Amino acid sequence: METKFFSLEEIAKNDGKDGNKTWILIKNNVYDVTDYxxxxxxxxxxxxxxxxxxxxxxxxxxxxxxxxxxxxxxYKIGELREEDRKQKKPAVPTTSSNPKEDRRSFCSYLTCGLCA
Incomplete structure (x- = not known):
């Protein structure tokens, strides 16, 4: 079976209002949950x-x-088209010549709980 692809605009139109179907998007998969x-x-x-x-x-x-x-x-009817999928998040910016060191320090700060 061939996969159908839908745009964010098409999905948004299926908001369950004014007789429209009820579609939801979960992990880039489109579901028609009208009957559910x-x-x-x-x-x-x-x-x-x-x-x-x-x-x-x-x-x-x-x-x-x-x-x-x-x-x-x-209830899956298709997938979100590739061009509408979220872009990957950019890497954490670094300030030193050793990016791993910066990332480790930042993560330690977040998880420590004593730093404020």
Whole structure:
């Protein structure tokens, strides 16, 4: 089966309003969850809040079970087109000639808890 690709604009139009379908984006995968809203254990409004948007973080933060993730697969209709996928974050800027040293110092500062 050939994968369909959708733009962010197409996904945004499917926001569940005015008779539109309810699509969500999770990890660059597009899901049509229109028929699942009534069956969602947490209530359909938790999904419609993210309709037409990327809800990857919210989905992950909710701690969905493995069964929930498996069930989601049946609603997949395609993927986000490559040109709309987020660019990789730039590397942490460095100030010394040894980038590993700068990164280690910065991370130690963040995790120490005593530095303020």
């Amino acid at each position: 809203l009534d069956g969602h254990p947490g209530g359909g409004e938790l999904i419609t809040e993210w309709a037409g948007k990327d809800c990857t973080k919210a989905f992950d933060d909710a701690g969905h079970s493995g069964d929930a993730k498996k069930e989601l697969k049946q």
